[in-house]
Amino acid sequence: MHDSGAITPPATPTGASHSKSNSISSDIISSLSSLRRGGSLSSSHGRPSLDEVSRPGNTELITFPHSLIDYTIALDEKDRKKSMGTGAWSNVYLATPSLPQLREQPTMPMMTPPLTPVRSRNASTCSTLPSIPPRYAIKAPNSTSAKKVLDAEARVLSYLSQYPSSPAHMVSFFGQDTRDGALVLEAMDMTLEDWISTNLNNLDAASRTKKLAAVFPSLALSLIDSMTWLHDKECIHADVKPSNILVSTSPFRAVFSDFSSSILPSTDAQSAPGPMGAGTWDFLDPSLLSSLNPATPCAATDLWSLAITLLYLVLGASPFETFRHNKFQFREMVKSGSPLQCIGYDAVALARLKDLSRALGWDVGKWFGMVLVKKRENRAGVEMWRAELVKCMRVAEAKM
Structure with missing residues (x-):
């Protein structure tokens, strides 16, 4: 599983911020628990972007939100990455959703008043939660030159995925993992x-x-x-x-x-x-x-x-x-x-x-x-x- 890196909290903790953080964690944990029990989420074929509104025709790259939700690549009986296939430019591995691994943060001095206004505790967290399918297919580049090919493919997938009807016609795309250039896709049979x-x-x-x-x-x-x-x-x-x-x-x-x-x-x-x-x-x-x-x-x-x-x-x-x-x-x-x-x-x-x-x-x-x-x-x-x-x-x- 990837290490998502450090996440820096607001300079001054507030009740609203703490409530929102707990809500996000709780929702994701609940979602993961449901998937482990064999359940499914209605969002599994939903928009792979974190944007509240999709923007058809937009070519901006969709990135995988590994600070909110990560994945663990499955292993086979020989403890090797479980392959779903190979191609000229990539290897595809089966993975399951998991919580990100957070490194412990250094203690920061209290600062009063807050430097930046904090959103209300009533603010909706729906738009910040990523879609979570039961399984991911991780398409990883197999060489330096392959990275450029997958970068171009990520642009195509990002462009097409902005259209609400895309899941009926193409594999669902959850973003490019900026840590290694892999494409995070829906795992199909x-x-x-x-x-x-x-x-x-x-x-x-x-x-x-x-x-x-x-x-x-x-x-x-x-x-x-x-x-x-x-x-x-x-x-x-x-x-x-x-x-x-x-x-x-x-x-x-x-x-x-x-x-x-x-x-x-x-x-x-x-x-x-x-x-x-x-x-x-x-x-x-x-x-x-x-x-x-x-x-x-x-x-x-x-x-x-x-x-x-x-x-x-x-x-x-x-x-x-x-x-x-x-x-x-x-x-x-x-x-x-x-x-x-x-x-x-x-x-x-x-x-x-x-x-x-x-x-x-x-x-x-x-x-x-x-x-x-x-x-x-x-x-x-x-x-x-x-x-x-x-x-x-x-x-x-x-x-x-």
Whole structure:
């Protein structure tokens, strides 16, 4: 657990100040006790800032209030930090909320009268209390250069988190820990990639199709809406893939995470996109991979990546999986911009796509084909793609 450092009290203690301090401590202790008993707080998906009023569009960095509430990183059976995952720039650890550790203060001489007016004991402490989730995910930089990447990501998260609707679309952000540059995030159950591996790919064909059919339409619609929300805020994610979507299973929900490659509005000079994520070829729009005139990440390239991500959900693997054994051939197939044609070389993948179409009562492959074509001018936009999904869902419901 981090040492929060010294906290200096007012020069002259007063009843009002003492009452407020006790109230804050009491409220936090009560909250932590509730969490340890398995309870939850209504604020766990609330605003991660201490501001009384969120300010949508504000790009000021949100910092984690470690002087009010801290965290303890969980340990595994070998007394090592419990890892939730690793990336090119960071290690993510599981942590639980805890009270800050305060160093004993030197005694100060009494000064009368008080040098600074003190707020009334009736002043509300609600605005000073941070949101406290049951668990944190601590995203810590793994190198000096990674610190700059996480600093930029913190700016993106701070900007997006100011919008009241953000928890429905992105992982909740509780601020950057100024002591080490780590990002303090909501801990969720797993990534979408892990969910596919542990909840779908271990089932027989019939059971897998049944379970997938139960979640696919609503999950696809939710992620399309979340991407639209990001783009409405002029944020390009630029690295959409199953491992960058987090899932909670009870109730089931999925949100975007890992904004280390994201691009904010050009008006925000302090936020710049991080380097393109390594190992994400499967999900990249082929226009980004051109050696002569590579495109800039934009809403259309994000939509392509989301379509490949949803196709990965259906297939249980990349549509280019058959070609992975040959790196050159694999990359050429990705650049060809023909993922649906590539499925034809994989009997299992093709069967899974057809099985889902039969289970849902509409042609899932045709729906994917609205977006997954190489020439951008031949692709449907997000509004048309969403509208077709809703139409298919309604037709299927009418047949039931």
